[in-house]
Amino acid sequence: MTSFQDTPVSRRLQHVRHIIIVCSGKGGVGKSSVSTQLALSLRASSPTTRVGILDVDLTGPSIPRMLGLDGHPVHQSSDGWVPVYSDGSEARLACMSVGFLLKKKEDSVVWRGPKKNAMIRQFLSDVRWGDLDYLVIDTPPGTSDEHLSLMEHLAPVHSKLSAVIVTTPQAVALLDAMKCLSFTRATSLPVLGLIENMSGYVCPCCGEISNVFSTGGGEEMARREGLHFLGSLPVDTELVTLLDAAEPPVSDTPSTEPSEKSFALLRRYQQTSTAPLFGNIVKEILRSLGEESSS
Amino acid sequence: MIALQHAAAIPDPLSIPANAPEHCPGTESDMAGKADACDGCANKDICASGAAKGPDPALPFVRERMSSVKHKILVLSGKGGVGKSTFTAQLGWAFAADEDSQDNLGVMSVGFMLPSSRDAVMWRGPKKNGLISQFLKDVDWGNLDYLLVDTPPGTSDEHLSIVTYLRESGIDGAVVITTPQEVALQDVRREINFCNKVGIKVLGLVENMSGFVCPNCKGESQIFKPSTGGGRQLAKEMGVEFLGAVPLDPRIGKSADYGVSFLDEYPDSPATTAYLDIIEKIKAQLEDD
Numbered sequence: 001m002t003s004f005q006d007t008p009v010s011r012r013l014q015h016v017r018h019i020i021i022v023c024s025g026k027g028g029v030g031k032s033s034v035s036t037q038l039a040l041s042l043r044a045s046s047p048t049t050r051v052g053i054l055d056v057d058l059t060g061p062s063i064p065r066m067l068g069l070d071g072h073p074v075h076q077s078s079d080g081w082v083p084v085y086s087d088g089s090e091a092r093l094a095c096m097s098v099g100f101l102l103k104k105k106e107d108s109v110v111w112r113g114p115k116k117n118a119m120i121r122q123f124l125s126d127v128r129w130g131d132l133d134y135l136v137i138d139t140p141p142g143t144s145d146e147h148l149s150l151m152e153h154l155a156p157v158h159s160k161l162s163a164v165i166v167t168t169p170q171a172v173a174l175l176d177a178m179k180c181l182s183f184t185r186a187t188s189l190p191v192l193g194l195i196e197n198m199s200g201y202v203c204p205c206c207g208e209i210s211n212v213f214s215t216g217g218g219e220e221m222a223r224r225e226g227l228h229f230l231g232s233l234p235v236d237t238e239l240v241t242l243l244d245a246a247e248p249p250v251s252d253t254p255s256t257e258p259s260e261k262s263f264a265l266l267r268r269y270q271q272t273s274t275a276p277l278f279g280n281i282v283k284e285i286l287r288s289l290g291e292e293s294s295s
Numbered sequence: 296m297i298a299l300q301h302a303a304a305i306p307d308p309l310s311i312p313a314n315a316p317e318h319c320p321g322t323e324s325d326m327a328g329k330a331d332a333c334d335g336c337a338n339k340d341i342c343a344s345g346a347a348k349g350p351d352p353a354l355p356f357v358r359e360r361m362s363s364v365k366h367k368i369l370v371l372s373g374k375g376g377v378g379k380s381t382f383t384a385q386l387g388w389a390f391a392a393d394e395d396s397q398d399n400l401g402v403m404s405v406g407f408m409l410p411s412s413r414d415a416v417m418w419r420g421p422k423k424n425g426l427i428s429q430f431l432k433d434v435d436w437g438n439l440d441y442l443l444v445d446t447p448p449g450t451s452d453e454h455l456s457i458v459t460y461l462r463e464s465g466i467d468g469a470v471v472i473t474t475p476q477e478v479a480l481q482d483v484r485r486e487i488n489f490c491n492k493v494g495i496k497v498l499g500l501v502e503n504m505s506g507f508v509c510p511n512c513k514g515e516s517q518i519f520k521p522s523t524g525g526g527r528q529l530a531k532e533m534g535v536e537f538l539g540a541v542p543l544d545p546r547i548g549k550s551a552d553y554g555v556s557f558l559d560e561y562p563d564s565p566a567t568t569a570y571l572d573i574i575e576k577i578k579a580q581l582e583d584d
Contacts, residue, residue: 027448059449060373060448060481060482065477065478106485108373108492110489114314114420118317143416144418144423168376178413179414208510213545237518241520244476244477244478
């Protein structure tokens with residue numbers, strides 16, 4: 001075996017600079033929300049940054065909904081599948097998900113491992129990602145077929161890989177986050193850090209902070225395990241609602257020319273109370289990757 | 296540029312072995328063992344001989360073990376973190392509390408088999424499939440009134456395996472859990488679609504984390520807004536029974552972290568009332584059958 005393996009995946013991803021895998025042991029802790037925010041924030045980190053987001057949660061794809069891209073078809077070009085661009089013709093935020101391949105929104109994808117493996121390989125080798133600064137990969141919960149397949153197919157580009165672990169503060173989530181960390185260690189996947197999500201909820205009536213899912217457990221785990229603690233994010237209903245909306249938000253400054261201004265989802269996101277908190281997380285991530293933020 | 300199409304007819308997902316190649320036509324297909332995809336598959340000869348059209352050899356053992364189990368219920372959800380395990384635990388406690396006897400709640404989990412809680416189980420499908428069959432045939436369950444099966448999110452190996460193994464013994468049905476926001480409902484729609492595909496009756500839909508009552512001002516707010524009508528609307532749309540909505544009480548998660556029954560610890564919580572109401576409805580359904 002040579003030091004550089006030439007595979008369809010490595011050829012396709014040779015112009016991708018960093019690949020960030022977002023994972024958690026437990027489901028419903030906010031992986032897809034973090035992946036979406038990471039992709040949006042990275043895209044906004046400079047006027048030319050190009051970002052891809054790949055959803056490998058094959059039986060429960062959420063990324064299309066969160067980017068307001070539900071029901072978009074994927075097209076085939078002579079050079080592979082064309083990703084769906086969340087920012088229109090500016091084409092700096094490319095997205096691919098099994099959700100785009102389903103005929104109806106309620107169609108279930110009932111696949112065993114080998115079929116999932118094949119789909120993931122195809123996503124990595126057949127999608128025309130083009131030049132990307134960052135490829136964010138959203139994963140399903142656990143440490144099973146999808147994760148093993150990702151690591152296997154991405155092995156030729158292992159030097160570009162890193163991971164972000166997402167957890168909530170409860171003990172049951174932390175236990176699973178620990179398993180996820182064990183997975184990254186077993187597969188020599190560098191961990192950029194840990195994010196504690198759903199850390200407190202601010203009552204809209206009285207402003208009292210309730211620790212709906214406890215608090216502080218993520219930071220404690222990071223300290224114990226020698227991980228970089230990237231930050232904690234409270235439950236933000238405004239953000240939940242923004243990412244849950246069927247349609248991308250309509251631009252309130254209508255413009256015929258597609259520009260930064262017309263990417264309404266990003267602008268609306270930047271107005272949420274979570275965006276500045278996440279901005280600090282992204283700064284930390286960029287620093288770890290050796291990419292100082294230009295903003 | 297053309298939109299992508301499905302290349303071929305989709306085989307019955309239940310007839311695809313866990314170690315099959317990606318384009319397996321299904322063991323019950325006429326092409327079993329003869330399709331291009333079968334070259335190199337370990338099962339090729341047995342499929343081509345027609346022997347694979349028969350059942351999995353573990354099935355008679357599962358059937359035997361399950362013959363002393365009255366009701367088998369799956370707890371499902373397409374989405375993770377909506378409260379499947381918490382609900383399963385509460386349902387277990389509630390069903391067990393019905394009896395006069397003690398020590399009547401048996402549990403089996405891979406969690407008991409790990410050398411340390413930190414260890415990750417990094418298994419592909421076939422290995423998971425094997426353990427599931429062992430859980431059903433090799434565990435000395437004894438006589439049970441109810442067997443509750445908690446499942447991971449999604450519609451993949453674990454779900455196909457449990458349905459394959461239990462179908463013959465009869466599954467009473469599935470309780471499907473969701474939270475109110477559309478990203479969760481999307482996945483739950485797929486899960487109900489899966490139940491329909493494989494012939495599992497949906498006993499009903501539970502909406503979890505439905506509204507939050509501030510412990511300070513008692514004001515209620517929606518953390519996960521039902522932007523498309525929530526679980527109630529989804530139940531109507533999919534033609535399944537809506538079993539009820541459980542409000543978010545931070546003490547539920549706490550109870551789960553400490554491994555105690557929320558229903559016993561906080562009998563006055565509105566969430567307890569909601570849980571008990573849902574459990575009654577499930578029981579009534581099981582008795583009807």
